[in-house]
Structures are given as C-alpha cells and as structure tokens.
Amino acid sequence: MNNNNKPKRHSSPLIKKILEEIAPEQKQRVANKMLLAARLDDLMQARGWGKSQFAEKVGRNPSEITKWLSGTHNFTIETLTDISLAFGISLSELHEPKEVQVIYKTHIVVRTEYIETAKSVTQHYVGDGSSYGLNFVSRNFYNSIQTYQS
C-alpha cells in the first residue's frame, strides 16, 4: 500500500498555457489580495482575536471576515480604514508591517575576582576524607566586583 501523501508538483502543457495567458498585473492583484488576507490573519492572531471578535470590532458580519481572509475580496478604502482603526495601526502599516526598531544599546564589562589563591582547574582538591571521594576542582569566593562601561 502506498502511504506517500506528499503533494506532487503537477505540470502539464495546458496548465502552463493557462498561466501564461494571465496578465502580470492580474497576477500582482491576486498576490496583493492574498498578502492582505495573510496580514489580516497575522494581526488577528497577534491580538488573539477570532473572526467574530474582529467582526464586532469593525462592525461587520463574521461571514464577511471569512471572505476577507479568503484573499478574494476587493477592499474599498472605507473598509481598509475601518480595519486599520480596529487594529490601531495606520493604513500603510496594514499592507507593510513596521520594521523592528532598535531602541537601546549598551555595553558593560564586569570582573569578578577570587578571594583565595587560584588553583589549577586540572588539579583536584585533596580533602580530609570527609568528602567521601568527591573531588573538588576549586573553591571559589569572590571578593570584588568591578564594573566598567562603555
């Protein structure tokens, strides 16, 4: 029995011919609609909104949201404005998400010092027998911390 359920890329001269007949501007329109639908879905997920919650925010029917998310809806500027207001973002952000901004950057150097004489990390600690065969690499205590900043 064949259990291979992986999708296969199908190509045929007929499909190729149909695809070639689609104008580039038409392809771009479809791509933009799909991107917008995906963006709406991302924004809903980021806010933890379901379809009905989003529909309530924009004053629409949940079935209308389903159509918006299908990537086939031709949005008007009025609808896009309502959506951007519901999400609390600008109209341009609705299409293109804002980039991550670096707000702050700093660099610090901190030094810790031992209080005891340093011991080799390869030299095992020889105890008085009370450690039941455990070997201690070193005993470390810190006595000073210095901080430098640039």
Added chain:
Amino acid sequence: MSQTENKDYSVELQLKGIEILSQSINLPQSNDFTVNGFTFDIGVEIKFEPTNKLIFVFVNITIFNNEEKQLTLGSALVSNIFLIANYDDIIQTDENCKITLPTDVIILLNSMSLSTTRGVLFGIFKGTFLHNAILPIIDPKGINTTQIN
C-alpha cells in the same frame, strides 16, 4: 511655554518568553591554565517589534579569563521577550515613528533581563568548569540608559 510633566505611571510587563539564541563553552587545553576570576563582557540591546507590541531584550555575554580578554571561556546570547500590556501609556512615538521608552522602563528591562540571563547562564554552565562563573549583581541604575536617536 514648555512644561515638564511628571507623569506617574505603572508598567504592566509580562515576560512572554526566554530564548537561548547561542551558547558556547571553551575549555583551554593548556594544563597550567588557572582561573583567578572571570571578566564578563555584556552587551544589552533592546528592540521593539511594533506589530505584536513586543520588546526583545538581547543579552550577549562573553566570559573571559582576565581583564585583557585573552581567552574566551564561554558565551551566551539570550533573548528576553516582554509584552507591555499598557503599551499606549508607556511607549512614546514621535512624528517620525521613532519610539522612546521612559528611562525607568529601560532600567526595569535591563534589571529583569540581566537577572533572567544570570539564571540561564547558570543552567548552561552548571557542572562545567564555568559552574562558578556567576554573573555578578549589577546595579541597573548605574547602567547607561541613553537611547538610540
């Protein structure tokens, strides 16, 4: 007339996640290698992701054997992800969409991120020769809080 307003606010922060982006341990091969202490080179970077209103605090730590930074003993890059619930009260955005955080929030983020990273480092280095390389307590108010223009 300009007026400076001392606005009282409370920050509602939520730690959404901790991610260890990279880590390394480098045991020097030399037998006469001794540890007299550790030098921690710490880089802190705060990034804001506007879509999900998340704040990423990246803490990049490199541990050296001495002040001259001759030997790299270990390193870790930890991302601390925060969500500010009362985002609109805390984050200021100017006309160029430039985001500014209040200094107190920067101090708070630095403090929490360094503490979290201290725990993460201990977890990473536990049982290794860096077991005692515990990131020291750093006064967050002593750290430069100047934001990027």
